[in-house]
Amino acid sequence: MAVEQPPAGEQTRIHNIGYRSYDGPRLGRAYARRSLYSQSLRGAWGLGRSAKSKVLPMLLLVVMCVPAAIMVAVTVATKAKDLPVDYTRYAIIMQAVISLYIASQAPQAVSRDLRFKTVPLYFSRPIETADYVRAKYAALSSALFILTAAPLLVLYIGALLAKLDFADQTKGFAEGLVSVALLSLLFAGIGLVIAAVTPRRGFGIAAVIAVLVISYGAVSTLQAIADAQGTTGAIPWIGLFSPITLIDGVQSAFLGATSAAPGGIAPGTAAGIVHVLVVVGLVAAAYGLLLRRYRKVGL
Amino acid sequence: MYDPTVARLTYRALLGRRRALILGALPLLLIVIAVAVRALSGADDQTAVNVLGGFALATMVPIIGVIAGTGAIGPEIDDGSVVYLLSKPLKRPVIVFTKLIVAIAVTMVFSAVPTLVAGLILNGNGQRIAVAYTVAALVASIAYAALFLLLGTVSRHAVVFGLVYALVWEALFGSLVSGARTLSVQQWSLAVAHRVAGGDLVTSDVGLPTATVLLVLVTVLATWYAGRKLRGLTLAGEE
Numbered sequence: 001m002a003v004e005q006p007p008a009g010e011q012t013r014i015h016n017i018g019y020r021s022y023d024g025p026r027l028g029r030a031y032a033r034r035s036l037y038s039q040s041l042r043g044a045w046g047l048g049r050s051a052k053s054k055v056l057p058m059l060l061l062v063v064m065c066v067p068a069a070i071m072v073a074v075t076v077a078t079k080a081k082d083l084p085v086d087y088t089r090y091a092i093i094m095q096a097v098i099s100l101y102i103a104s105q106a107p108q109a110v111s112r113d114l115r116f117k118t119v120p121l122y123f124s125r126p127i128e129t130a131d132y133v134r135a136k137y138a139a140l141s142s143a144l145f146i147l148t149a150a151p152l153l154v155l156y157i158g159a160l161l162a163k164l165d166f167a168d169q170t171k172g173f174a175e176g177l178v179s180v181a182l183l184s185l186l187f188a189g190i191g192l193v194i195a196a197v198t199p200r201r202g203f204g205i206a207a208v209i210a211v212l213v214i215s216y217g218a219v220s221t222l223q224a225i226a227d228a229q230g231t232t233g234a235i236p237w238i239g240l241f242s243p244i245t246l247i248d249g250v251q252s253a254f255l256g257a258t259s260a261a262p263g264g265i266a267p268g269t270a271a272g273i274v275h276v277l278v279v280v281g282l283v284a285a286a287y288g289l290l291l292r293r294y295r296k297v298g299l
Numbered sequence: 300m301y302d303p304t305v306a307r308l309t310y311r312a313l314l315g316r317r318r319a320l321i322l323g324a325l326p327l328l329l330i331v332i333a334v335a336v337r338a339l340s341g342a343d344d345q346t347a348v349n350v351l352g353g354f355a356l357a358t359m360v361p362i363i364g365v366i367a368g369t370g371a372i373g374p375e376i377d378d379g380s381v382v383y384l385l386s387k388p389l390k391r392p393v394i395v396f397t398k399l400i401v402a403i404a405v406t407m408v409f410s411a412v413p414t415l416v417a418g419l420i421l422n423g424n425g426q427r428i429a430v431a432y433t434v435a436a437l438v439a440s441i442a443y444a445a446l447f448l449l450l451g452t453v454s455r456h457a458v459v460f461g462l463v464y465a466l467v468w469e470a471l472f473g474s475l476v477s478g479a480r481t482l483s484v485q486q487w488s489l490a491v492a493h494r495v496a497g498g499d500l501v502t503s504d505v506g507l508p509t510a511t512v513l514l515v516l517v518t519v520l521a522t523w524y525a526g527r528k529l530r531g532l533t534l535a536g537e538e
Contacts, residue, residue, distance in 0.1 A: 096466050096467055096470065100463065200374060202370075202374060203374075205458045209462050210362050213362065213466060214358060221354045222335070224349060225336055225340060
């Protein structure tokens with residue numbers, strides 16, 4: 001039995017059901033970039049995410065600050081003339097904690113976007129590759145700066161409470177802040193470049209930590225051997241090959257820190273300038289590599 | 300107890316190109332350092348101990364253990380494809396045991412072999428240092444692989460916890476609190492190395508009987524519990 005065909009033509013009609021285009025204010029590219037920055041920064045501390053993902057960053061922050069609080073307590077109790085640890089040395093001592101933080105949060109910031117293929121969605125907003133990279137880079141650097149500057153702030157407030165010399169402490173605190181700002185930029189760059197290559201979070205963590213720890217392990221082993229051999233001139237130059245000794249070289253050359261390298265050998269002015277150039281070069285290279293990485297992702 | 304198909308799949312997952320890259324880079328770096336040190340300073344027993352103990356056993360072996368141990372099962376649980384493996388007519392302990400064997404083999408190949416080569420380059424096995432550290436790396440490989448495989452089944456953040464153990468517990472607390480050294484795979488394996496080397500160059504804080512008992516205990520318990528854990532595995536969604 002044939003299906004009865006409805007007569008065409010008569011009943012087709014276009015209804016106007018009242019769709020309207022948006023004519024409110026458009027917040028634009030800068031707003032989108034700012035939002036991405038603040039969301040990434042909050043994400044790096046687990047805010048706005050599940051309770052489980054808050055545990056690790058907060059725990060690391062506590063671990064970072066507790067030794068500073070203990071040092072302050074000791075200084076106040078014993079009425080010492082100076083803090084037991086320099087502001088610039090603190091981050092070097094706690095480098096394992098800093099490495100763990102950057103290793104756990106850098107993949108969190110970029111790998112999940114890659115894995116769930118949400119990167120194209122970002123670029124469907126009015127932001128461009130450079131905005132995404134800048135927002136993520138700035139967010140992770142800021143998060144790292146919070147982690148490294150918080151214990152310095154604890155030390156500084158404690159030093160003032162213990163009535164240590166104000167001018168001396170302020171100078172040390174300022175030098176410490178400059179050094180951890182450099183450290184944050186460098187570590188965030190290294191972490192992001194490695195994490196942006198892999199969509200797998202676990203692998204990203206292992207890769208970041210391997211680069212940071214292995215390079216430090218190799219460099220400090222070589223430095224110890226150079227120290228034992230008496231070829232102390234080589235020690236600052238060996239330090240160029242791992243991020244933390246690089247920062248140590250910069251701050252002991254220009255920021256009045258005593259070097260953490262074996263024998264306490266600080267780089268001279270020429271070696272110090274090379275250290276600064278390498279830091280700047282690495283940060284620029286990280287930014288450039290990230291731009292290249294995201295130029296055609298997921299499209 | 301050993302299933303060749305599971306083993307083949309695990310090898311493929313572990314030695315995929317990027318993992319193989321990082322697994323291969325570490326031993327290569329060790330050998331480059333060994334060559335550089337030998338060229339700069341000549342053969343010296345204390346230097347060899349510093350490099351092998353400070354870099355190879357303390358840093359390289361745990362990191363390779365973390366990558367191989369958690370990598371053997373972690374990613375599969377993470378992306379949910381482990382259900383296809385678990386739905387096959389295989390006992391869960393068989394799966395765990397097979398993956399453990401593969402993880403141990405990979406850790407051994409990428410940590411013990413380069414340790415031996417580096418030791419031979421550094422001082423040509425003087426005072427049996429190279430062999431002692433190779434044995435230590437072999438022993439540590441077994442315990443690390445079992446421990447981190449267990450972590451892989453227990454937690455989605457296995458890599459982080461594994462690294463916290465390897466870096467914070469063994470390196471940081473181990474150097475500050477001497478009691479922490481008793482509970483450290485590194486010290487247990489050093490106890491074995493001490494026995495092999497014989498001299499006083501390689502030392503450990505733990506006696507050989509204690510170390511052996513603890514090593515066997517940790518390996519067996521970790522493997523057993525990982526098998527148990529896999530029997531009642533719940534696949535968590537993305538956080």
